[in-house]
Amino acid sequence: MDDRLFRNAMGKFATGVTVITTELDGEAHGMTANAFMSVSLNPKLVLISIGEKAKMLEKINESGKFAVNILAAEQQEVSMLFAGQIKEKREAEFDRIQDVPVIKDALANVVCNVYSKQVAGDHTLFIGEVQDIVLREGSPLTFFEGKYGQLAEGQLA
Template structure:
């Protein structure tokens, strides 16, 4: 199989959209990612996957902390900003939790310290021990077949 077939198959898995943030040298940095999952309840662990060519890789390694910001359906532009998809240059609307930059108004800000790393293929998995969480109500921004979306309204019978 070729790379395109593999990518198309992986695109069939609908995900939420996150922005991974960290502080490096007193500056906030972030990147859009959908490779995120919870790993363990005890200890509370999550994992994010960062490509070897991503500038964020060394920033998280050096800072030892990161936040996973789960975006709401109103935050597609935020995702596009951190994915480098917006033409105009803008500043992100960030806050801090325990000294780690977080996206304002995200559904969840999950602040972590690096618990461990694992190089896998052309990515590094950062396992984060959750130190703090901020939650808000709302619906998630989704990503499916390379496109942003929203959850459909469902009616219980």
């Protein structure tokens, strides 16, 4: 099967949008990702998938920690900034939780230490042990078939 067919099939799975953040040598770094899931309640573990060509791969390998920032519906521009879709130079605003940079006003900031990692094809799967969580009210930013979206008002009961 060709790569486009596979990508199209994976695009049929609607997801939320996250920005993965970490810090290395005093500098905050982030990348947009939708490959995120919870893994375990005891211990509290989550999983992210980072491509072998992503600059973030080495940064997480070196720092040993990361945060998953689940974006709110009004944060599409934040996602686009960290996905490299906004070309003009902009500085992102970060808050900090347990000395890890996090995205301001995200629906959730989930701060993790790397628990384990596994190379899988052209990605590395990082399992993170959750150290802290901050939650906010709001609606999620969604991603489906390569496009941003949000839940309809009636779906947020």
